[in-house]
Amino acid sequence: MKKTILCLAVACYCFTAFKPGRESETGISPDSAAIKEINARGFSRHIGFLASDEFQGRKPFTVGETKSINYLEAQFRQLGLKPGNGNSYFQEVPMIEIKSVPDRRMIFKGQGGQVTADYLTGFVAGTKRVEPKVSLTNSSLVFAGYGIVAPEFKWNDYAGLDVRGKTVVVMINDPGFADSTLFRGKNMTYYGRWTYKFEEAARQGAAGILIIHDTAPAAYPWSVVRSGWSKSKLQAEEKDNNRSRAAVEGWISLDIAKQLLKLSGQSETILANASKPGFKAVDLKLQTSLNITNTIKRSVSNNVVAILPGTKRPKENIIYSAHWDHLGVGEKVNGDSIYNGAVDNATGVAALLELASAFQKAVHRPERSIVFVSFTGEEQGLIGSEYYARHPVYPVSQTVADINMDMMGIAGKTKDIVIYGYGQSELEDYAEVSARKQGRVIVKDPVPSSGLYYRSDHFNFAKVGIPSLFTGSGVDNVLHGREWGLKQVADYTKSRYHAPGDNAEAITDYTGMVEDTRLLFDLGYRLSQQTTFPKWKSGSEFKAVREK
Structure with a gap:
């Protein structure tokens, strides 16, 4: 140039x-x-x-926050930048910390036996509901493909499905990962994000949702899921205390998912079929129960804002x-x-x-x-x-x-x-x-x-x-x-x-x-x-x- x-x-x-x-x-x-x-x-x-x-x-909410935001404020002051929020460098963000402790085992039962998933190795689970305890009790499992409703892509995994009181099992990412002619091909859309899948399950009225982890479409290994879900989690404070969310949100390993399909009499080809247009959700004819006990803490965190x-x-x-x-x-x-x-x-x-x-x-x-x-x-x-x-x-x-x-x-x-x-x-x-x-x-x-x-x-x-x-x-x-x-x-x-x-x-x-x-x-x-x-x-x- x-x-x-x-x-x-x-x-x-x-x-x-x-x-x-x-x-x-x-x-x-x-x-x-x-x-x-x-x-x-x-x-x-x-x-x-x-x-x-x-x-x-x-x-x-820890000493780490105090040190971090004070460090940023001191640096901005030293540089001569003005406070970005009126007379303050801080914008308060009301948040809730929930430490969810699920049962150590999640048991899935069917006519032919049961599958047991151990906490942190086979499953992780928590809740966004601000309640001391939440539970799934004999909740029926439904495999709902990718768990996506995307009108612009003419895709609806919940079409004709009533999942109230049930637990949906869904795949990570979106159909474009498996078929480049669908959605935006390998470019993941927001529909592929785990956050969206939890949000959509809640809109559908599901009692629980479990995402099947698979390293390639998730783009990170199970260890990342494990480390993130073994700690307390923070969330924005909502007026309804998040009662509109599914009671239980979590992940299962790919190995556990395959065991569930075998127990339910389904072939693993169902995972590939979920990427095909017109796929219909499948009742797995399995049930599961889970209790989650929560420790809840309300507090205020901070964004740090400065302006030139x-x-x-x-x-x-x-x-x-x-x-x-x-x-x-x-x-x-x-x-x-x-x-x-x-x-x-x-x-x-x-x-x-x-x-x-x-x-x-x-x-x-x-x-x-x-x-x-x-x-x-x-x-x-x-x-x-x-x-x-x-x-x-x-x-x-x-x-x-x-x-x-x-x-x-x-x-x-x-x-x-x-x-x-x-x-x-x-x-x-x-x-x-x-x-x-x-x-x-x-x-x-x-x-x-x-x-x-x-x-x-x-x-x-x-x-x-x-x-x-x-x-x-x-x-x-x-x-x-x-x-x-x-x-x-x-x-x-x-x-x-x-x-x-x-x-x-x-x-x-x-x-x-x-x-x-x-x-x-x-x-x-x-x-x-x-x-x-x-x-x-x-x-x-x-x-x-x-x-x-």
Whole structure:
């Protein structure tokens, strides 16, 4: 790309020649001093603090929260950013903590015998109902395929089915994982997410729902399910105390699912048949019972919000976001019980602080306001960002975009950068320009079936119509190549993701996260100097919401 360089006494700005239809390439780029504020030294320092044992895994309602939000407030103050919520850097998020303890065994009975699933190895279960105890009693099991009702894809796994009082057994992901001609092929839709399946089962009136875990379509091993469900879980406070939800929500292992099919006289081909249009739910002629005892705690967690006011259009804002929370202290693995969350997501929070420093150093200040938000409760179901979307500090109609950062730099410095949910908005075009300045390319998610676009905080902004960008670690390492990079991502997912091994000591290369953050800075800076708003692209499920 040809550029004209104008060097001034105080700074050096880059002006990109105007090209028709390429408005995102016009405008002033930030000076080099601002870019250099984003560096490995800063990442190392912030991650070292946030992912230390002292922060106890940064779980909300714990000393880890207190240390995390105080650290962020202190950093924002030191950088000279203003409080983002009136006179406060904090937005309170009312939440409920539920520690669900199910029976140690879940027994499934049929005419030909029974199958016993052991807690944590064969099943996990909990509840969102704010009640001391919930139960399933002789609840009939129904295999409901993927548990999806999607009119736009002409799909209804619950067609003609009455599941009131029953427990539905469903598959993870959506039919596109098995047949690329269905839904969006390998690109998982929200219908494939476990959160959706629980929501739909509740709408259908089911008493219980069990998702069959399978590593490939889930995109993570059983150990991730086990670690997440063995701890207390947080949720937003609802007026009905979540009595509209199914009493029991949980997962079963693929091995247990196969045993259930055999006991019910069904072939395993039923799993493949569930991916075919017109599939009808099957009564498994099995029953199960389960008791869950809950310990309930109400409290308030916090989002952290800071702002750099714009010079010309301060009411228009661009949000950078990254969740500060992780999983806290839990089940021991190799003698370690602290889930430090270095990559997930001390890297994103460090990027947030590095960006704040860079914007403060920019000689030519942004014309729109830049808002920095670090959310609570992402690991518990995107709670903090959901609360913000429902109670926005800054009007949704004046929010230009959300740029979200989560789990950065896994494959080091790369020639590419991943755009999750590719094809959603014009922010991707801005990202392409910024990548080209670095001699890089943007690529689609290498594992689109993981549905990562629906698994981090930007998703709640998208749901209210705000164009949202979520980039991920590239995989084509500049020294070692693409296969090596893919192996780093696979190894992290298998061995460190949501495990005590995700600690600061395991990060030895900051170059990738530095380069990616500089790219996102360039993107947001250009947005901050413009008067237009990026739009959703045709075919995006969020386009109509914004236009409304």
